[in-house]
Amino acid sequence: MHTFTYDALPGRIVFGAGTARHALSDEINALGAQRLLLVASESEIGLARELCVPFADRIAAEFTGIRPHVPVEVAESAREAAAGADLVLCVGGGSTTGTAKAVALTTGLPIVAVPTTYAGSEVTSVWGMTEGTRKTTGTDRRVLPRTVVYDSDLTLTLPAALSVASGLNAMAHCVEAFWAPRRNPVSSAVAEDGIRHLAAGLPTVAADPADSAARAELLLGAYLAGSAFAVAGSGLHHKICHVLGGAFDLPHAQTHAIVLPHVLAFNAAHAPDAAQRIAAALGQPDPAAALHELGTKLGVPAGLRELGLNEDDIDTVLADILALAPTDNPRAVTADGLRTMVHAAWAGTDPARWTA
Ligand code: NAD
Numbered sequence: 001m002h003t004f005t006y007d008a009l010p011g012r013i014v015f016g017a018g019t020a021r022h023a024l025s026d027e028i029n030a031l032g033a034q035r036l037l038l039v040a041s042e043s044e045i046g047l048a049r050e051l052c053v054p055f056a057d058r059i060a061a062e063f064t065g066i067r068p069h070v071p072v073e074v075a076e077s078a079r080e081a082a083a084g085a086d087l088v089l090c091v092g093g094g095s096t097t098g099t100a101k102a103v104a105l106t107t108g109l110p111i112v113a114v115p116t117t118y119a120g121s122e123v124t125s126v127w128g129m130t131e132g133t134r135k136t137t138g139t140d141r142r143v144l145p146r147t148v149v150y151d152s153d154l155t156l157t158l159p160a161a162l163s164v165a166s167g168l169n170a171m172a173h174c175v176e177a178f179w180a181p182r183r184n185p186v187s188s189a190v191a192e193d194g195i196r197h198l199a200a201g202l203p204t205v206a207a208d209p210a211d212s213a214a215r216a217e218l219l220l221g222a223y224l225a226g227s228a229f230a231v232a233g234s235g236l237h238h239k240i241c242h243v244l245g246g247a248f249d250l251p252h253a254q255t256h257a258i259v260l261p262h263v264l265a266f267n268a269a270h271a272p273d274a275a276q277r278i279a280a281a282l283g284q285p286d287p288a289a290a291l292h293e294l295g296t297k298l299g300v301p302a303g304l305r306e307l308g309l310n311e312d313d314i315d316t317v318l319a320d321i322l323a324l325a326p327t328d329n330p331r332a333v334t335a336d337g338l339r340t341m342v343h344a345a346w347a348g349t350d351p352a353r354w355t356a
Helices: 024-030 045-051 053-058 072-081 094-107 160-176 185-207 212-232 236-248 252-268 272-282 287-297 313-324 335-347
Strands: 012-015 036-039 059-063 087-092 111-115 126-131 134-139 147-150
Touching (some): 160 212, 160 236, 160 287, 236 252, 252 272
Parallel strands (some): 087 111
């Protein structure tokens, strides 16, 4: 029997190639905005200005001081730039969306987001900020964009390596949504379809970043991934990556891509419905092997050792991971089980072999 409580998130989505050029103006008008703060990084501000030509007279200020993980001083400067504005329009990746969210968090200004990567932040009410090396995150409905304009044309310039990294992060959101703490039948259905679109788009975009159809496929998968993550939250996989990344300064996206098949292999027998649905979405009988193979095809290193992690390092973080491991993970997380899994991810063992 299904029993669940679901706080569905509101938000208007406009999706399609060319929408940022053709529909953004109507979306801004629909919200009655007269004085906009335009938020975009130095690299994306040219594109952002171009998209704003039909309503350029309503851009009251620009903020371009984007930095990864939204340092608090960046948030403060962006909030100052927002003085007198009635809407924040952000054009860019997760760092840019995160900066707009920092403004909305304290000002309550509505956001219109035009994402240019596959991060998915634009459909979540999660904000994040950093002070020195300490990252703080929280959830607040005020930071959830009112409208998201997804235009796959804007992702054509995202280089293949960044596209793969960003797309595999989205894949991790989908897979983990099957056992994350606030999952429900809706988030699982969304995650399953997200996997299908991501798996269809990733290899083609990696081989040909200019393929428009594959870009649209990948962006749709990223939207679904963000939506599933927004509802279900994160689970064991994200805790492992968070601890490993923080302790050893490992590259975020590659760490996710390497660890994910192993967490899936760890949980699969204890979450047979999830395993079967992930396998169906990937079109292969063994979901962990399929993800491992997809990563290899996309040029992801096989094991964490190739990222510079030492074998001895594993034992030094097990206690930290165990302390964060969700108690409702499908399979009970023991020190021995965790060590075996992380070791396999370190060595790059085929997930079908260490779980056999
Ligand atoms: P990013 O925004 O830092 O962008 C990465 C790089 O790609 C930047 O140099 C940017 O200029 C460039 N770029 C962006 N779009 C481009 C395009 N179309 N063409 C060419 N270059 C382009 O990285 P990201 O992966 O999008 O976002 C990561 C951040 O988002 C992290 O801080 C992460 O914590 C956050 N995030 C937050 C949530 C949430 O729900 N709050 C969810 C996912 C990610």
